[in-house]
Amino acid sequence: MTPELFIQYLFAGITYGIIYAIVAIGFNIIYNTTGIINFAQGEFVMLGGMIAITMNAFMPIPLAIGLAVLITMIVGALIEMVFIRWLVNPSVLRMIIITIGISILAREVALHIWGESVRALPYFIGNEVTSVSILGARISPQVLWVIGVCSLMVAGLSLFFKFTSLGREMRACAANRRAATLCGINTKNMVTLSFILSAGIGAVAGCVMSPITYSDYEMGPSLAIKGFTVAILGGLGNSLAAVTAGLLLGIIEAFSVSVLPLAFQDAIATSILLIILFIRPHGLFGSSEAASLKEF
């Protein structure tokens, strides 16, 4: 493998990896406030991309993306309010089945609105053949967009959770829901907020990735399973570790293409998921003692 090819694969890996990390962070945000794994997380990414593509027919890209993200956030809030908010102490099995149902429904709605065709947003700068040269490899500027926007989102979220009062309230809710309620935090609203937030970041990722990876109605589940792999790899609930884990998975996948047929790419992520679940269910960076205290 030549150094140029190596860098080419590396960038492909980082691009996908950071997208997986965003999906994983979406899982983590909701998991932290509710203890639910939202199986419909991949559908937020799909909705973001598809809505932006439709909107782009009437307005410039930045506006279309803004509107798409807004609409997806509203959808996220509605999902929480209609399906989750009023359940009293639902069992894990019940929540799994409900979120799976939501993901099916979202996919079917998308199928009836947009059909089966594969679409894409136009490239933000230039077109599919535009490229910049980095260390001898040819990289599309869109790749840099994906990496840049996603990194900014990760940084922004860390700051949000660390320094804003709202972010701290959400963290309090994650640490101990009852104690947070006693401190006067409206935990129900925090749950809605966590759905809005993870719908929002999913939608942004769906928009920036659309020109390279394309969008279609059934992209959600495979993204969700990879995002979940990454979330587990990093330790469920730990968003910064998810970024490391995401890059790891993305890079493994990108390099696997050079040895295995492309058709097996999805199977690799899933195999990694199974192996991690079997050997280290608390993640690469988590502690097993902490994990054994959590409710899965």
Place this chain on the structure above:
Amino acid sequence: MELLKRYIPVLFLLALVVAFQLVTHFTETTYYLTQLTMSAYYSIVVIGLCVLMGYGGQISLGHAGFFAIGGYLAGALTTHNLISLKHHALVSFLDKLGLLVTSSDLYGGELLTVEPWAACITAVLSAGIIGLAIGGPVLKLKGHYLAMATLGFGIIIFRIALASAYFGEADGISGVPAFMLLPGIEVSGGFGARVLNYYIAWGVLIVGIILLLNLIHSRVGRALRSIHGAEEAANAMGINTARYKLYIFVLSAVFAALAGVLVTHYNGGIGPSEAGVMKSVRYVAIVAVGGMANIWGALIMGIVLNFLSLRGVFGSYDDAVFGIILIAIMLFAPQGILQINPWQQIKSRLSLLSPKSGEEATD
């Protein structure tokens, strides 16, 4: 008396099956039998999963994977021509054992394929062994992790089916020959064999039901229910929870694989959509609607929903219907729709006819 009570519904079902066949015969609507045959086969998967989910309390989002292992292996073994390997030691050894059959294709070419019985046993055994192998580590997991791990297993099977030339990639396998169970009785999609196949399918299903009914009323069944109720407590009482969970997981995998084998022979082929995640979700949905720990509920829903779906009643909203059913049931009636009030009353009147499902039903 206890035993009689358990089997009365089975006899009732048997009578219903015969009655329906007669009705379709006299009203000349025998085309319904095709979908009923398919529904019966899919219901074999459902009842197996019902015992795993409802009684053992373990969710599986990968049962279409086991169905596909059965179907694909049976399909591939009975269609893959071994003639070019005829002088290979292994092939000639199998041939000597009588496990291979020779036939000729449309153009008179010679075909050497595995005998359906041998293929069926291989397929079901393989599913059992795979279930045993992955069941061990998978069933140590709980909740979300268990759901994702089984989902992951299903996806891997789907990908393998879709990516390997041996399993026909996106086209799947076609031209699967008939499966002769006994001389004169064969599983095939032939026009004239419709009634016979209807009875074969329901026969297999009913045998499966009797097996599971006996199982859940035995020591194993009680152990499973105790695991579902409180795994730690069951462990403390000296129940080997890991072994029982594995046992029931493998059993449900074998049920799914057997259904896969029979459907493949009945349809004359199998495609990757049978292995898809949506299929697994569909089985879970049916079990949930039936009320989890309720074999009869799962059976009724399995037949009704599969029949409607196969008749194309839901049109292009097929998957959406199952999604809505899943959400609605879990939101409003996590005990299954047979537990909702008006039904409850009908049920209590029919209590003589049904096993004590009200008592058994847990979440």
